Amino acid sequence: MNKFFIVLFHTYVSKLKTKSYIVSTIITLLLIVGLANLTKIIDYFDKEEKDHIGVIDQTGILYDQLEGQMQAINNGVELRPIEDEASARKLINNDKLTGYLIIENHPTEKLKGTYKANSISDSTISNDLLMALNSVKNNLTAGELKLTPEQLTALNAPAAFEKVALEKSAKxxxxxxxxxxxxxxxxxxxxxxxxxxxxxxxxxxxxxxxxxxxxxxxxxxxxxxxxxxxxxxxxxxxxxxxxxxxxxxxxxxxxxxxxxxxxxxxxxxxxxxxxxxxxxxxxxxxxxxxxxxxxxxxxxxxxxxxxxxxxxxxxxxxxxxxxxxxxxxxxxxxxxxxxxxxxxxxxxxxxxxxxxxxxxxxxxxxxxxxxxxxxxxxxxxxxxxxxxxxxxxxxxxxxxxxxxxxxxxxxx
Structure with a gap:
């Protein structure tokens, strides 16, 4: 039995001293520390400047509404009015804008938005812009139908839905x-x-x-x-x-x-x-x-x-x-x-x-x-x-x- 423990502890100690084990352990511990402090790390990087998005409002009347909706959805995105695409592209090339949104009337959908940027891999901004534009469109439709703000809120409110597990121990x-x-x-x-x-x-x-x-x-x-x-x-x-x-x-x-x-x-x-x-x-x-x-x-x-x-x-x-x-x-x-x-x-x-x-x-x-x-x-x-x-x-x-x-x- 003594020989058994000799082999056991020799295996343990020899592997404990290997560089691969030490490095993998250190990397794992650093990942744990990083995960535990993830909120602080995210907050640190979130202190960077806001994303600036240009808006070319071809309707001439919707910019203010869009800006208000966008602030409610994502206040980390700042909108600014732009006259034309040439000016917007120049600002993008100078790193003054992340991208720009063109708002125009649409024959069947009322409004159409086109978002342009050097890269569209970040879907968060485009999705938030779409939500804001949809809210503006709903307000326009409500105005045409002469709906009150209360009626519009009731119309957009989701149906009440609840999940109930019958088992008492169910999560x-x-x-x-x-x-x-x-x-x-x-x-x-x-x-x-x-x-x-x-x-x-x-x-x-x-x-x-x-x-x-x-x-x-x-x-x-x-x-x-x-x-x-x-x-x-x-x-x-x-x-x-x-x-x-x-x-x-x-x-x-x-x-x-x-x-x-x-x-x-x-x-x-x-x-x-x-x-x-x-x-x-x-x-x-x-x-x-x-x-x-x-x-x-x-x-x-x-x-x-x-x-x-x-x-x-x-x-x-x-x-x-x-x-x-x-x-x-x-x-x-x-x-x-x-x-x-x-x-x-x-x-x-x-x-x-x-x-x-x-x-x-x-x-x-x-x-x-x-x-x-x-x-x-x-x-x-x-x-x-x-x-x-x-x-x-x-x-x-x-x-x-x-x-x-x-x-x-x-x-x-």
């Missing part, structure tokens, strides 16, 4: 939006980390075979103990990084909690995350890691060169990607039969079942069944993978076929 629309953002972040984290750490395990085994270190290890530590020691060693590495992310995230999110109750953060649910959601996130992350790490370890033992690792573990990567894309679909329809069914498939359930748990009310027996299937699959893969690993680490030469698994099983 409201606002809670679903918050859960959707948070689940997306956690599912992406599971996806990214499973791929990264599973690949790390496969590369670790292949590198030891390439340097012939494996022959020394096999003579002193049983191969199966090696495999699980490496899996747990990389797991400790993942937990270390995860702990740093949680600690830094907690500190900065707590400092900026008042700023995170509005804007983008209303869709991330930081203020309404339940303890059960966090617990399930940790459970499914760890189970997903052990599932794919076991696969990666025995597949990595089949190759003798690091260059052959990625082709060998390609099916593993594809499985994780498929699970991720199914989860992205499930964000919009977590109650569909397809999502319910795939949440019990062990290679997908770390992401799909967590998606369901985070967004809707799931019977406990379904969660328990999914976790049970995952655990059984990990145990079966562990037993099978241990046998493959035991023979695979002793196989040298080019291995490009999964039929070599049979050869590995035959080596005693």
């Amino acid at each position: 409201t629309e606002e809670e679903l939006d918050q859960a959707r953002g948070l689940v997306y972040i956690i599912v992406f984290f599971i996806y990214f980390n499973v791929i990264m750490y599973a690949s790390m395990i496969a590369n670790e085994v292949a590198m030891e075979k390439t340097s012939r270190v494996m022959e020394i290890l096999v003579s002193s530590v049983p191969p199966v103990q090696q495999m699980f020691a490496k899996i747990l060693g990389i797991a400790l590495l993942s937990i270390t990084q995860l702990s740093l992310i949680i600690a830094v995230g907690y500190v900065f999110i707590k400092q900026n909690m008042n700023d995170m109750n509005e804007g983008l953060f209303t869709y991330l649910g930081f203020g309404n995350t339940s303890i059960s959601t966090i617990i399930y996130a940790i459970i499914f992350f760890l189970l997903g890691y052990f599932l794919y790490a076991t696969l990666a370890a025995f597949l990595g033992s089949m190759v003798s060169r690091v260059e052959d690792v990625q082709p060998m573990i390609a099916p593993l990567t594809i499985l994780v990607m498929v699970g991720f894309f199914i989860a992205m679909y499930g964000l919009n329809d977590p109650t569909s039969s397809f999502i319910t069914g795939t949440s019990f498939i062990p290679f997908f359930s770390p992401m799909i079942m967590f998606l369901r748990v985070g967004m809707i009310s799931v019977p406990f027996w379904q969660i328990a069944l999914s976790i049970g299937i995952l655990v059984i699959t990990i145990v079966v893969l562990g037993i099978f993978g241990g046998k493959v690993y035991r023979g695979g680490v002793l196989m040298y030469g080019s291995s490009k076929s999964y039929r070599d698994i049979k050869k590995a099983l035959q080596i005693k």
Whole structure:
């Protein structure tokens, strides 16, 4: 058992010191700090000058109305009257205008607006101009029909519409939006980390075979103990990084909690995350890691060169990607039969079942069944993978076929 822990901590410490791990951890922590301070960063850049939009009013009477509507819709855009297009283009070339709007009468639609700018990639300005122009058109139509302002307001008011969930434990629309953002972040984290750490395990085994270190290890530590020691060693590495992310995230999110109750953060649910959601996130992350790490370890033992690792573990990567894309679909329809069914498939359930748990009310027996299937699959893969690993680490030469698994099983 002492040899098991020697391999475990050697794997952990050696990977902990690598530049790639240190750099990826620092970058991740910087992203967390940036996300926690996103509101302040946006406010800083929003202090820049307003967008200036020229208006060529060919009707001669609508500029003031348009300016008033635009101020109500987006006061970050400032309108200014322009005589003709030549003057507007000159101002654009001198960076005095972002773009310009031409307003003219239309035979059937009453008004027509044409927005011109060097680039129309920013749809916010054009959409706001369209809304303002539509409001002006509605006012003109109301005047022709002799409608009072109260009648116009009543005409434009939307119908009252409310969604009511019959289940007492069902989330409201606002809670679903918050859960959707948070689940997306956690599912992406599971996806990214499973791929990264599973690949790390496969590369670790292949590198030891390439340097012939494996022959020394096999003579002193049983191969199966090696495999699980490496899996747990990389797991400790993942937990270390995860702990740093949680600690830094907690500190900065707590400092900026008042700023995170509005804007983008209303869709991330930081203020309404339940303890059960966090617990399930940790459970499914760890189970997903052990599932794919076991696969990666025995597949990595089949190759003798690091260059052959990625082709060998390609099916593993594809499985994780498929699970991720199914989860992205499930964000919009977590109650569909397809999502319910795939949440019990062990290679997908770390992401799909967590998606369901985070967004809707799931019977406990379904969660328990999914976790049970995952655990059984990990145990079966562990037993099978241990046998493959035991023979695979002793196989040298080019291995490009999964039929070599049979050869590995035959080596005693």
